[in-house]
Amino acid sequence: MKGKKKSDVAVLLDYAGSRKGLTFLGLTFSAVSMLLSMVPYICIWLAARDLIAVAPDWTQAHGITRYGWMAFVFAFAGIALYFAGLMCTHLAAFRTASNIRKKGIAHVMKAPLGYFDANASGLIRGRLDAAAADTETLLAHNLADIVGTIVLFISMVILMFLFDWRMGLACLLAAVISIISMASMMGGKNASFMAQYQAALDRMNKSGTEYVRGIPVVKIFQQTVYSFKAFQASIEEYSYFAEHYNSHVCSKPQSVNLTFTEGAFVFLVPVALFLAPEALADGSFAGFITDFVFYAVFSAIISTALARIMFASSGIMLASAALGRINKVMESPTLKNPANPMEPHGSKVEFMDVSFTYDGATTPALSHVSFTAESGQTIALVGPSGGGKTTAASLIPRFWDVSSGSVNVGGVDVRQIDPHVLMDHVAFVFQNNRLFKASILENVRAARPGASREQVKNALMAAQCQDILDKLPEGMDTLIGTEGTYLSGGEQQRIALARAILKDAPIIVLDEATAFADPENEVLIQKAFATLTKGRTVIMIAHRLSTVVGADQIIVLDRGCIAEQGSHKELVAANGLYARMWADYNKAVRWKISSEKEDE
Template identity: 60%
Template structure:
């Protein structure tokens, strides 16, 4: 639609599930969707921590085995407790695995419920937003936000959060274990850990925190540009272009590459090299510590046992720090995903009237209406006033961007006016219950869509309780008899999403049947013949005449042949009403409409010249199509 502008901001006053707004951010905001299952998250974190602490027991058992073997060397048979230590290590390892499995069960239950509640909250909120929201936000974009972002938060709760609890327990247990046997060797190991943490913080703190947002933004740009490139491949082949013609795609890849190179090479190369050197080389740092300690050693058996323990246990330090890094990264990603979900939940909703009023008739009135799209510099409508008496037909025409579609969309409250009022039956549409307003208005758009199902199901979508005979009558009134006749299963024929087995004009006629079956007293038409061929246009015009009979019709049109029979034509330009009257009156006035009509007549008479100055004969067919459309438009009950 020509007047739709991208919505730049989101309202901060969003109604959410239960009527309460969720406060806070990050993890607390995510957990607010868990409800009563939040306790499973906490239980899972505790069990994961217990499992991690149990994982230290085998290391202690190894130390005990080495201690006993060194103490009785070379009489190994005297070490009678080795099997006991082995069984203790085995049992605790198995118990640790089972406890961790229980932790994951708990967190997965909570994660699935949280994801379910999050999707429900988004769906319920989207049911209350203005229908115009879906014009400025593509369905694919909304799906990516909800499914992709919910998936990230689900991974955080199901896996990363219990690992976070286990990691905290690992760090605490590691610090205790480092100083339990020999504080000097423990200090050497801790020195490596401190350097590693410092390196990690230098890569993930300060200005570098913004790189996750930059990464997501770069990925989004690359995905959008890539989709555009794939869709444009036929154009590239037809016109013999090269991939370099898709500069946006090339620039998106280059921007992503530059960002990744700057972060990984310029900012992270040195700290990551130091991190890996010290973390993976902890055992090397033990050597100078041993050389310093060795001169004062009296109990060499214990000393060697302690060294063996720290040499083996040093591997835990690397594991603990890597887990900390991954948990931090996933937490940041989940926070970014939650902000996207919050953006959906912050979309402004339509307020229901406290005391609904009922329209007296099917008239429509615009009372000094002004409206601006979010972020737009100029208003789409500026102090517009017009009336559509009950049972009459009023057409909105004018240059593209003049405000025609915007005006039509304000009647069913696709958007709410900025000032003034739109009235149906003498009642402000904001004072009519939404379900009653929807019952009062039927829509036919230039890009109507069909659902994946049978033709009968698509027509019944307007009124599910309609009988088969009523749906068939609506199809006949909408000039769909030829469509039904060519289908092997008639109205029970299964068609794909968007009517993939039908032409654009056939889809439009079935959409008209849907509107006829709804039997609403008001009909809003937005360029219903935009994508129709001449034959389908004539049929659609007959169906429109049947639909308009006895109803109030507000129609948006670019093809002026379709509005000649309207009771009144309103010309909109730059959001203002510049002319109004019948076709003959406006043509005689010599204003904007007269110029548009002259241009339209010129377009109808246009023909393709032959290579030798002759005519191809294209003009007569165009003139005939226009004449047929005029006849259908003029004959209201054709």
């Protein structure tokens, strides 16, 4: 039998840890404070009763001062207790949000690196950081208001029927109309609105992050914001949800709700007029007036109580949607650590009948791919765009796990190697490496935090970075991204190569490492490659075929399958796909812009 599913509030409270008890303490304080807050209204009624009883000789009402002080003391005690309750719920709420962020980050740290390619950083941040903040309102304020209001409402209902059930029923009629109005706004088909609203907000955050990153392209090509159709569409979608909910869903029910809750007294007057003749006839008019004053005073509480319920209910909807976004992060795939990890021996890389399909895709990115890179060999992966080159390379350091088959490193399936050990065995250089906003020293040292300055400097020299250090005001200690200190794409690539050299891993994965380099930088990068790849197993992805001519073996991938494999000479002689790519590459290299005169 399946266990009962926890409510959203229970799930959130589990994140509070040791401060979960503070939430319940705060809720208790809030409930008691609501009871205390009713006493001043009772005191007002008692004062009115005494005045009516001695009218018109008001001096005979001796308890007025006592009731006034009672009202003050209980009002102050109610406020103090309410703030004490909020202090408790806030402490628990802050711990909950903090734990959500910590556990979320800890979970994401276990996710395969490919997860971050499929999920933009803005989306992950919105799902985790912003969603955690959205839970604070519910736990810090809304829960206390809900519990306090429920206690207040029950007590009020009891009091309403204590003296005259007819006038009590008249006062509660406003509450019934209000509840129906709120149900029409938040129930039924509108119950799922908040999830749609938050999904639209997520998409807008993601598109906004991508747009900001693309601003340089916009400026270069003189485009406007309207060229970013995805960003514009996400803004319009979000605007639609916000406007539609306010104008079409909430406008009429909220108008009805406010009209009757703020005017609850209107229901009381007709009933009082109906009952007045009877009270006059039996001589109980003074008691009738006293009861009327009681209900007139307490009818004012109805609007306050119902307003709290409405805002608290919206907080529950918001927190529920936030929890859904948090769960998307918490439920993301993680790399499974082997129960009995094995140590790789050597740097041999083997693909054994490997197939892989991305989540949500119908066509495999790789299908039954098998090849071997012996220790010290250089294997080049080439082929048309979308052929599966980057996918194949990303399976070696377990950016993703294979759907079938296996990828072996040092004779061991990568899934049976401890992830930390595997990462120590593999270094990779991407085509779009990013540097941290830190010094050159710290950027390179990220590969091996315990490395000395001398070791970092040697790695920089091996990566041909001397000219970069010479032009920087503080050499290795210069902070990147501050005071106008920026590096070109080729220079960043050489820093990234220094990082890989310092790591000193036996297996190197190069993904289009010269893609953004100018001719001068490319020469220096090729020299750095000589140091980086010496004596190591290298898996190289390249579109510039001139960089793979000397590879021990070239694997040609097309539509996820191996179309050809062999040395450069063998593949050119085979006159297949690689030969055509080689011919096209040479045409592109020889191509130049000719003047009209030369054409003649």
